[in-house]
Amino acid sequence: MQVWHVGRKEWVEKDLELPSPARKPLLLVPKHWARPSLLMPAGRCYETLVLTFVQEELGTIDPATGKLTGHPNKDTLKQRPKYKRGRPTIVRTTEEAQSAGADLVDRFRVFVDRKYGRLADEKLKQILRD
DSSP states (O other), rough: OEEEEEETEEEEEEOOOOGGGGGGGOOOOOOOOOOSSSSSOOHHHIIIIHHHHHHHEEEHEOOOOOOOESOOOHHHEEEEGGGGGSSHHHHHHHHHHHHOOOOOOHHHHHHHHHHOOOOHHHHHHHHHOO
């Protein structure tokens, strides 16, 4: 399989035997990603990034304050068919943002990283025991 070689900074082929307890697939997740619930669900992405991006596109920046003005509020946007909640809206808006030079996926990662710090080892052990 391909693995990342840190020293060479490239993907390399390597033979590996992955654990499979009871002959079932095992998903290995970095410890700092472990949470009792999803941190990046579609609804949160829609509310925090998709609608915010649309507001930025439809509004203007006040040169005196640097604040966004003249944009519809999120409740108004949700009523518009083009921006109704759902996967098609998230995908379309993310692609439109990408074309405009904005990476909504990266923005969402940054949002989640700032809002949710890593779990302490003891807290993670407690969650795994429950």
